[in-house]
Amino acid sequence: MLRKPLQRVATEEFWALKGIELGIKKGEIVGVIGCNGAGKSTLLKVLSRITEPTTGRIELFGRVGSLLEVGTGFHPELTGRENIYLNGAILGMSRFQISKQFDAIVDFAGVEKFLDTPVKRYSSGMYVRLAFAIAAHVNPDILIIDEVLAVGDAEFQTRCLRKMEEVSSNGSTVLFVSHDLNAVKSLCTRAVLLEGGSVSYDSSPEQAIQQYSSRGQFRNTLAYSHNAAAALITQLLFLSPEGGETSVIDVAAPVRILTEIEIREGTENLELCLRLELSTGVYLGSIRTPAGILDVCGQYPGRYQILLDFELPALLPQTIQLSAWLHVPKVKLYDMQERCRRIVILNSSLNHASRFDLDNGGPLGFVPTKISVDRVSTN
Numbered sequence: 001m002l003r004k005p006l007q008r009v010a011t012e013e014f015w016a017l018k019g020i021e022l023g024i025k026k027g028e029i030v031g032v033i034g035c036n037g038a039g040k041s042t043l044l045k046v047l048s049r050i051t052e053p054t055t056g057r058i059e060l061f062g063r064v065g066s067l068l069e070v071g072t073g074f075h076p077e078l079t080g081r082e083n084i085y086l087n088g089a090i091l092g093m094s095r096f097q098i099s100k101q102f103d104a105i106v107d108f109a110g111v112e113k114f115l116d117t118p119v120k121r122y123s124s125g126m127y128v129r130l131a132f133a134i135a136a137h138v139n140p141d142i143l144i145i146d147e148v149l150a151v152g153d154a155e156f157q158t159r160c161l162r163k164m165e166e167v168s169s170n171g172s173t174v175l176f177v178s179h180d181l182n183a184v185k186s187l188c189t190r191a192v193l194l195e196g197g198s199v200s201y202d203s204s205p206e207q208a209i210q211q212y213s214s215r216g217q218f219r220n221t222l223a224y225s226h227n228a229a230a231a232l233i234t235q236l237l238f239l240s241p242e243g244g245e246t247s248v249i250d251v252a253a254p255v256r257i258l259t260e261i262e263i264r265e266g267t268e269n270l271e272l273c274l275r276l277e278l279s280t281g282v283y284l285g286s287i288r289t290p291a292g293i294l295d296v297c298g299q300y301p302g303r304y305q306i307l308l309d310f311e312l313p314a315l316l317p318q319t320i321q322l323s324a325w326l327h328v329p330k331v332k333l334y335d336m337q338e339r340c341r342r343i344v345i346l347n348s349s350l351n352h353a354s355r356f357d358l359d360n361g362g363p364l365g366f367v368p369t370k371i372s373v374d375r376v377s378t379n
Contacts, residue, residue: 066135
């Protein structure tokens with residue numbers, strides 16, 4: 001209930017995009033990456049002429065085909081067949097031109113059996129397949145794709161990436177927003193990193209991804225600060241097979257995490273728990289120190305380094321976020337660091353058929369293949 005319902009609420013000016021200067025050449029495939037809220041989708045909406053910029057101008061040369069939010073540009077009451085002609089007309093194609101591409105669109109989307117069904121009955125995956133097929137087959141000069149491809153299955157995503165390469169090879173420009181950094185690296189010739197509505201980095205995909213990954217620096221933000229004086233986490237790192245700090249690994253390589261903790265008071269039954277989740281927020285699994293292995297830390301206060309090695313399942317290339325907490329299970333939480341590190345899975349040599357299906361497999365309980373606890377200093 002508002003205490004003063006007639007009083008005007010103070011407003012704060014917010015710029016979703018500001019100070020962006022980008023020049024994209026014909027035939028380039030440009031990946032746009034960044035955290036949620038960085039302005040990626042807003043940028044594509046401005047370029048697609050859906051949102052008008054408050055200031056500045058956009059200069060586009062040629063026909064634009066775009067795939068943004070699921071269902072954008074579709075009339076839910078119309079059938080798949082009718083929506084193909086509607087979308088083609090919106091994109092500036094004549095009925096003859098649409099009819100010429102009709103079979104290719106339907107074949108790519110794989111919705112032949114449902115052509116005369118209203119699209120409101122379609123699943124989100126069917127929506128995306130049909131929308132992408134239309135956008136990619138209208139012979140666009142500029143193809144703009146948002147991260148909605150994540151809705152499709154792995155086989156469809158692969159076909160989409162190949163189609164984007166084909167569109168680019170024919171001289172069209174492609175703008176591609178995705179959290180799948182491996183796709184950005186393999187597909188794009190250039191990558192732009194957005195932060196806070198501005199371009200913070202514009203370079204090769206490899207360098208832009210490295211910059212993006214390095215933004216996940218450890219944040220020593222203590223939860224339950226009234227307990228943190230007794231035991232706290234002071235460092236958390238992903239290590240490469242060679243032992244150096246890294247933010248990129250191959251999915252086939254073992255994962256090594258170095259955690260440094262500081263114990264200031266004696267405690268019993270201490271446990272370190274590491275939680276892994278995908279960048280989309282989907283819980284992947286947890287890894288815990290075995291019972292009793294941290295007892296020495298509680299008996300002799302000081303600073304300790306804990307090394308944990310474990311194997312990842314055969315995940316699709318993507319970003320994994322790491323959280324950590326130090327606690328006595330069901331008794332006391334000493335310190336918790338949420339989403340304080342992230343690792344990018346790249347260069348997987350595994351094929352789609354052998355990759356782990358998280359939806360069917362469920363969260364995992366990781367078991368350390370190697371663990372060590374070393375005291376590095378005393379209090």
